[in-house]
Amino acid sequence: MAVTNYDISSAAYRKEGAHDYELSILTGMDSFAYIIRDRTHNRLLAYKSETLPANDQANWPDTINRIIQNDDKLRSVSYGNCILGWESERLTLVPQKLYDASNPRVYLEQLTLIGLEDDVRAERYQELGGELLFAAPLARINSVERRLSPLRTHHIAGGLLSAWGARSRRLSHQAISCSIRGSRIFVAAHRSGHLLYFNTFVFTGANDALYYLLLAYQQCGWVPSRVPLYLCGEITEHSELYRHFYRYVEDIRFCQYPTPPALPPELASLPAHLYFELLCLG
Structure with a gap:
């Protein structure tokens, strides 16, 4: 069964107001996550994230049906805007x-x-x-689109690369950026807005993820102790993965969205980089 990592909602969420809300979903590999935003007030109303074990991934249509059926914010709710972000290593x-x-x-x-x-x-x-x-x-992506009827479907890489590139242009610097979710690591390198490198990998442990991160530095000819690393996704300062990264990279920062949504009290303590990828879908 899927393992729930986060499931936080605001008391301000109202089903009858769903026509003013935007539902952004991220799935495709070993995770299922979404945020709900009040578009009128740019306010975050909910964040949920689940990890899908191997048997759930093998029975994908049944898993998606079960997740949606068991979630009262997804079951029989029609949102004003629904965007699907797809994960794929290809x-x-x-x-x-x-x-x-x-x-x-x-x-x-x-x-x-x-x-x-x-x-x-x-x-x-x-x-x-x-x-x-x-x-x-085809059967996987169709099963999600059929149940949720998204207005648009994007690969998660497009929004991330665009956001990371815009930050690099604004700061006029070079940096490695990295998204972590489930067992996937997506890495990119930018210099003054120019994309120099990107790749996505599936890792089985912290050492694997560290190897793929350092590979990006190596491919660019950069020294990890001199070039900052920006992180987003489900990684925190207290995680084993973060500690592995910090052994080699001195300057680690978390990604910040340019126009972050307002946070109600229930979500105020939730680190914004956790759902950065979902914000980039909009």
């Missing part, structure tokens, strides 16, 4: 000048195995100067 970014929309599968097929049961989707990101392509099992 993705690539193709420069706009090199992209041929007639056959998007060919770009991913050169990097990884793409089966007939996979759906390949393309998203244009002007700020990234290219097309973000990702593959997802």
